[in-house]
Amino acid sequence: MFRVAFPKTIPILFGYLFLGCGFGVLLAKSGYHFLWTTFTASTVYSGSMQYVAVDLLNKPFNIFNAIIMTLAVNIRHVFYGLSLIEKYKGIGIKKIYCMFGLTDETYSLVCSQYVPDYIDKGRYYFVTTVLNHCYWITGCTVGGIIGQFVEFNAKGIDFVMTALFVVIFLEQWESTKEHSPALIGVGCTALCLVVFKSFLPMLATYFLIPAMICIFTALTVFKAPLERRLSK
Amino acid sequence: MTQTWVQSVITLLVIAAVTFVLRALPFMLFRGNKSVPPFISYLGKVLPFAVIGMLVVYCLKDVSFISGTYGIPELISILVIVGLHKWKHNLLLSVGGGTILYMLLVQFVFI
Incomplete structure (x- = not known):
């Protein structure tokens, strides 16, 4: 085995x-x-x-x-x-x-x-x-x-997380012709981040909650056209 | 360490538990011959793409584009990662190269 x-x-x-x-x-x-x-x-x-x-x-x-x-x-x-x-x-x-x-x-x-x-x-x-x-x-x-x-200056090593998600994003992007789900994810989250940082800085830690609601709503509202385009 | 070790253990075990529940959930819900509702299978097709897009933005949440280094090191590194990945399609090279470049940028160039 x-x-x-x-x-x-x-x-x-x-x-x-x-x-x-x-x-x-x-x-x-x-x-x-x-x-x-x-x-x-x-x-x-x-x-x-x-x-x-x-x-x-x-x-x-x-x-x-x-x-x-x-x-x-x-x-x-x-x-x-x-x-x-x-x-x-x-x-x-x-x-x-x-x-x-x-x-x-x-x-x-x-x-x-x-x-x-x-x-x-x-x-x-x-x-x-x-x-x-x-x-x-x-x-x-x-x-x-x-x-x-091992002693070394680790400043900036946390960028490895960003790098990882950027690469996964890229691989997903290349795996399909329908990019709107990916763009909905980026757009909704960026919007919520900017709104929360500007108007509700106290709650900025939690901006992913409205972002997820936003993404879910967008995917639900655009279900019919998205499914049509996915099946092409 | 920001958290005490008890707090750290609790944090990690909570994360482990939620992760396990998420992985096991579909097997629990759709046992036997129950079929998956069409809306759920639609979400399965589109949500993974949206979630990764969300996580990319999440990673950049603390970058300020109006002060400090104006997000320039992040932007340069991401462009290089995209370039490397388009060129070689090698996860290790793209992630490793991008991270090392970023570390060099924030340690020696944009101090």
Whole structure:
């Protein structure tokens, strides 16, 4: 099973070591012991959210804000699950772990890879998820160790989060001809940010809440024309 | 560290719990042969694009375009990331190159 699953996860191996490392350095440079990176990678196991988590940890304790941010960043995972209901059916207790480990990268592997018939699918998905999780924990921990023990000026390293989302945005942009959903996302959020910063600076921390409502409303209002254009 | 270690653990566990619930939710809601409502599957097609757009703006929330460095280092770095990515389509190169460039810019050029 390992020999079937491992080769397909190699691109993820490199990606996770690198992105995990970035997160580890970021968290360690915020003053956390490197074991925190191992802990975060094991429990949260969500690349983009962990970067946002560093941002949250550097602000005063606020559970409400943590919940809102996690919802905002990870709501997309609901839709990953939707397309895997059939695939993950009947794989037993392993399913709980497979759901836990359903990151963007694992999702893309499980979705795209053809699994030969003689392979136990449940075990294949499980092994893939375990391997990716291991790469991620390793990457984060290595980054944490570097961040803790190597002296360097880390100013600006938090830009790694921006860089990551810009690249994902670009890849999504190139994957489709219909750009209005992406533009709705950028437009609504930018609008809410500017309005809140100018008129309600006290509530600026929460600008993502109105942004999400705005995006949801726009997508609902333009459902008919958008669906027509998507099906072209 | 801004938060105490107990606060940090709580923050991280809350994030982990919400993430798990989001990932598990569709499997819980649409168990058996219940089919997915058309509106939900429509959202599944468009929302991921909108959410990433939202997150790009979120990342730039603290950049001021009317004072300080006027967002110039961010703008330069993003343009380079786009260029690198169009050229090589390599996640590591684009993210790594863009971040290092930004760090150099804010540490040595736009101080």
